[in-house]
Amino acid sequence: MSVNSGRRSFLKVAVGSSAIAVAGNASQSQRLQVAVVGTGGRGSDLIRKLTTFRDVEIVGVCDNYPPHLEHGIEYSGGAKGYENFSQMLEDAKPQVVVIATPLHLHEEMAVEAIDFGAHLYCEKILAFTVEAAKRIVDAANKKGTILQVGLQKRSNPIYEQAVSMVQTGMLGEITAIKCQWHRNHSWRRPLPVEKRHPDWERLDRHLNWRLYRETSQGLMAELGSHQMDVCNRILGTPPKRVLATGGTDFWRDGREVCDNVFCVYEYDQQNSEGKPYTVRVTYSSLQNNAYEGASELVMGTQGTLFLTSKKGLFYREETGEEVVIDASSGGDTGAVMVTSGKTLGLKNDPWAHRGKPLEIDSESDETRDALYSFIRKVQNEDRKTICDGAVGLENTATVLMANQAIDTGGGIDYPI
Amino acid sequence: MATFFEAIIPHTLGSIAIGLSETLFAEVDRVERLISRFDPTSEVSRVNRIASEKPLKIDIELHHLLLICQEYWRKTEGAFDPASFHSDCSGDFAQVELDTSKSTVFFKSPDLRLDFGAVGKGYALQCCRKILESLGAKNLLLHGGTSSILAVGGGLDGNGWRVGVRNPNDPKRPAFECEIRLHNQSLSTSGVIHADENESDLFDPGTGRPLSGSSACSVIANDPVQAEILSTAFLVMGRQRAEDYLLQNPDENLRVAWLEGARDGSPLSWIQCEATCA
Numbered sequence: 001m002s003v004n005s006g007r008r009s010f011l012k013v014a015v016g017s018s019a020i021a022v023a024g025n026a027s028q029s030q031r032l033q034v035a036v037v038g039t040g041g042r043g044s045d046l047i048r049k050l051t052t053f054r055d056v057e058i059v060g061v062c063d064n065y066p067p068h069l070e071h072g073i074e075y076s077g078g079a080k081g082y083e084n085f086s087q088m089l090e091d092a093k094p095q096v097v098v099i100a101t102p103l104h105l106h107e108e109m110a111v112e113a114i115d116f117g118a119h120l121y122c123e124k125i126l127a128f129t130v131e132a133a134k135r136i137v138d139a140a141n142k143k144g145t146i147l148q149v150g151l152q153k154r155s156n157p158i159y160e161q162a163v164s165m166v167q168t169g170m171l172g173e174i175t176a177i178k179c180q181w182h183r184n185h186s187w188r189r190p191l192p193v194e195k196r197h198p199d200w201e202r203l204d205r206h207l208n209w210r211l212y213r214e215t216s217q218g219l220m221a222e223l224g225s226h227q228m229d230v231c232n233r234i235l236g237t238p239p240k241r242v243l244a245t246g247g248t249d250f251w252r253d254g255r256e257v258c259d260n261v262f263c264v265y266e267y268d269q270q271n272s273e274g275k276p277y278t279v280r281v282t283y284s285s286l287q288n289n290a291y292e293g294a295s296e297l298v299m300g301t302q303g304t305l306f307l308t309s310k311k312g313l314f315y316r317e318e319t320g321e322e323v324v325i326d327a328s329s330g331g332d333t334g335a336v337m338v339t340s341g342k343t344l345g346l347k348n349d350p351w352a353h354r355g356k357p358l359e360i361d362s363e364s365d366e367t368r369d370a371l372y373s374f375i376r377k378v379q380n381e382d383r384k385t386i387c388d389g390a391v392g393l394e395n396t397a398t399v400l401m402a403n404q405a406i407d408t409g410g411g412i413d414y415p416i
Numbered sequence: 417m418a419t420f421f422e423a424i425i426p427h428t429l430g431s432i433a434i435g436l437s438e439t440l441f442a443e444v445d446r447v448e449r450l451i452s453r454f455d456p457t458s459e460v461s462r463v464n465r466i467a468s469e470k471p472l473k474i475d476i477e478l479h480h481l482l483l484i485c486q487e488y489w490r491k492t493e494g495a496f497d498p499a500s501f502h503s504d505c506s507g508d509f510a511q512v513e514l515d516t517s518k519s520t521v522f523f524k525s526p527d528l529r530l531d532f533g534a535v536g537k538g539y540a541l542q543c544c545r546k547i548l549e550s551l552g553a554k555n556l557l558l559h560g561g562t563s564s565i566l567a568v569g570g571g572l573d574g575n576g577w578r579v580g581v582r583n584p585n586d587p588k589r590p591a592f593e594c595e596i597r598l599h600n601q602s603l604s605t606s607g608v609i610h611a612d613e614n615e616s617d618l619f620d621p622g623t624g625r626p627l628s629g630s631s632a633c634s635v636i637a638n639d640p641v642q643a644e645i646l647s648t649a650f651l652v653m654g655r656q657r658a659e660d661y662l663l664q665n666p667d668e669n670l671r672v673a674w675l676e677g678a679r680d681g682s683p684l685s686w687i688q689c690e691a692t693c694a
Contacts (some may be wrong), residue, residue, distance in 0.1 A: 003608050048476065052459075052474055052475055074476070077476050077519060133474065146602075185438055186434055186438060188431075189435065190432065190439055190551050191550055219631050274628050361456070363456035363457060363465075364457060
């Protein structure tokens, strides 16, 4: 048997989205009236991307924290500001509502926007509980609402390419996926007042809502949701089971959500002969070490994909290939191998097995492309968005089952 | 910006300093994602790819920054120019059409690109300062790559953040050419050439050629964007035109120091300074 390594040539593939070239082409007369609720960091980002579309008009921005509302008004180019969501709906009469509020508020606002008759772009995860997510999806289905959930990697061409590569069998059979979102960051925002100030606690709960269980589902919802969505897409199914553990071990600053989580998800798959097997996906999120950052490693029998939002790398596995040996002829061509006086060296480089990767690059802005796609779906009255209610619901359940596993506990204590 | 940022934060509570530094670095990253021409997903990369096809509606913050750049391009008579041609590196911001009412930008030439290299660090510092003000932070120093500095408050002893200016032509000279104390000010230093370089990384937008000579210029201003833009523009202009600029655009808050590459004696002289710093 011989290994054909000469084929491992260097390739570079650039994927782009056609959205970039045609964005902003529609006529002024059909400008879509959009209102945005929640104008903190994420909401402001969404507003700013929306202002780059010619066929979108921001008719209202809403936030109950005045400094954030001011940002929203400024970034929208002077849209009318509201402190009350219902009042914005009534007054601005938007055709589309974008929700970027803290998670515990999603359901109430989403259902109200749907009942009002607006189409909906809702930040991930869709809702605080699976039941709430179901209520949103049911309401949207009943009303015919066009709904898109802000799972960012849905609009990233690198992930689009990765899913195709898996589906066409370039990785062989998928055996495992390792996902992580590691960073060295407290996740806590500094407040404009000192700790002894009477408003400190209220402001902390408001601005640092991600850290408290009343308002947040923690790392799995805020970070893990994007990556578990990638796994569900690649494996073509939601997981059947999860084991998980986590805790608040490093940032002991009064937060209630975990600062590190580790999960093992199990997925049912079928091999090429139609026989069932289990793929295990490990997911971890850390807030005190950033090595390899936010990335996914998809492992298959024929190759490995290393994915990040700006670059994908594909490594072929070194596997044996069939060679034809002509025993009747002499010389080199008939030999199964050639030996000489020299012992061939083995590379000491720990990464030598990886070879040169096939690179996948992207010029796409995930958030802008996600909004662009959604706006087009609304204009075309097409409910099949790139991340619709069914996906949002599946994603919510995938994420929250890990949190439930962490809360429930399990495992075996030492010594046995 | 392809450089590192560092914050020096006097504190009594470590967690507050950590939170503050995370917020500042997140802001620097945000600005980078907006204006870097090396990041293909940035708004500026989108502009550089397609703004010559038709007027392109762009992010309001980037539009605002382009207006500031346009103003300095005019005031410096082209010595500062963030619009340059791919083909010969010369600049011509006149090829950039801005429509404020529509928030659009249009390149009259497909050969054009935006490069915020001579303003980006200062702009990042300005954005950070806004955040620091909103948080009520009163005393810290933030710098990008040591060449662009924002000083908030009066430093460790209250008498100003102490910053040394070194001669870039001769790093072996141990002593500072001078020490500057910054109170709620910005300092930006640009040098034509550093001891380990053969050719300047600064280009004259008029000719598209790298700058020659061995000058360096430090500008102290209240506004970090102004300091950043002028320190490079003055080098492009040369000392005489820089002095003319300061006469034509009087600004009593500006301090400008000029270093000529002499290795003996102090090569530093002030073009414009406070009485106390001479």
